[in-house]
C-alpha cells in the first residue's frame with residue numbers, strides 16, 4: 408500500500424517528529440509540508456536532523472496545500488485545527504495532534520481553553536478498553552495530550568479493575584520540548600538548565616479534564632484527578648507518578664495481575680519486572696511506555712510510575728499508530744520500542 412501524507416506544522420516539534428517517523432514508514436509517501444511564519448523556508452534550515460527532505464520548501468498552511476492527500480497530520484497550535492479539519496473531505500484521514508477535538512464536554516473545553524468547542528473525535532489512545540475498535544477505519548482522530556497519555560496508562564488498569572478508589576493524584580515531570588518550539592521566557596536556557604519548577608498548579612492545567620475524561624470512562628464512574636506538572640531540564644520525556652487509595656484487601660499480586668491482563672498483549676505498553684523502575688531514557692525516540700507499580704502498605708495507596716517520550720508516544724508516535732489503525736495497517740508499522748540511552 409502507498410499512502411500520501413501531508414503535515415501541517417512541519418517546522419514545529421510535533422510536526423517534525425511525525426515527519427521523522429513517516430520517513431521510516433514503509434507504506435507512506437511524504438507529501439506537502441506546511442508551516443506558519445516559516446512558510447517559504449527550506450525544511451533543512453529548521454529541522455536539520457531530517458536530512459532526506461532538507462531541500463523541501465515549506466508551504467503555507469492552506470486547504471489547497473493539504474487537500475488531495477490520503478492522510479493529513481495537523482501539528483498546529485490549539486484552535487488552529489478545526490477550520491482546516493472541517494474543510495477536508497471524509498475521504499481524507501485527518502489526525503490532529505492538537506487539543507481541539509479531544510474533550511467531549513463543551514463546558515470543560517470552555518473552562519480550560521476558552522472559545523467555542525469544535526466537537527470531539529475518536530480519541531487516539533488504542534490501549535483504552537474498546538478504543539482500538541473505534542480507531543480502526545476512523546477518518547478523524549484526536550491525538551491525546553502527552554501528560555494524559557502517560558498518566559492514564561499508568562493507572563487505568565487499577566481504576567478499571569476497581570482496585571483503587573476513584574481519587575487519583577498525578578505528579579508528572581516533563582522535558583521542555585513539551586512546550587513547543589516557539590521561544591518562551593520560562594524556557595530560556597538559563598531558566599531551564601539546573602532547575603526544576605512546578606507550573607499549572609492547583610487543578611488549572613488544561614490536561615486535567617482530559618485525564619478525568621479518560622479515567623472516568625475506564626471506571627464507569629466520575630474519577631477525581633489532582634494533577635501537578637513539573638518542568639525539568641531535559642529536552643524529551645515525561646515521568647509520571649500516579650497515586651490512588653487502595654480498596655480494602657487489594658495487594659500487589661492483584662495489582663500486577665490487573666496490569667498484566669491489560670498490557671501483556673499491547674505492543675507499546677510494558678509492565679516492568681518487579682524491582683525495576685521506569686526511566687525516561689529507556690523510551691526516548693520510541694513509541695514505548697514503561698510502567699511499574701508498588702503498594703505503599705503504610706498509607707494503603709497504589710503508586711504507579713510511567714514514562715513516555717512526549718514527542719513520540721506522547722504525540723507523533725500515537726499519531727502514526729492511529730493512522731495505521733485507521734488505514735487497516737499493522738498498528739506497529741514504522742514504530743519502534745527501542746529507546747536511546749544513555
Ligand SMILES: NC(=O)C1=CN([C@@H]2O[C@H](COP(=O)(O)OP(=O)(O)OC[C@H]3O[C@@H](n4cnc5c(N)ncnc54)[C@H](OP(=O)(O)O)[C@@H]3O)[C@@H](O)[C@H]2O)C=CC1
Nearest residue numbers: 416418419420421442443444445482483505585587588589
Ligand atoms: N510538544 C509536545 O510534546 C506535544 C505537542 N502537542 C500538540 O502538537 C501541536 C504542535 O505543538 P508543537 O509542535 O509542540 O509546537 P511548535 O511551536 O513546536 O510548532 C507549532 C507549529 O505550528 C505552526 N504554526 C503556528 N501558528 C500557525 C498558524 N497560525 N498557522 C499555521 N501554522 C502555524 C508553526 O509554524 P512556524 O514555526 O513556521 O510559525 C509550527 O510548525 C500543538 O497543538 C500541541 O498541543 C501534543 C502533544 C505533545
Ligand SMILES: CC(=O)N[C@@H](CCC(=O)OP(=O)(O)O)C(=O)O
Nearest residue numbers: 506552553554581582583585586
Ligand atoms: C512542558 C510543557 O509545557 N508541556 C505542555 C504540554 C504539551 C502537550 O502535550 O500538550 P498539548 O498537546 O495539549 O498542548 C504544557 O504543559 O502545556
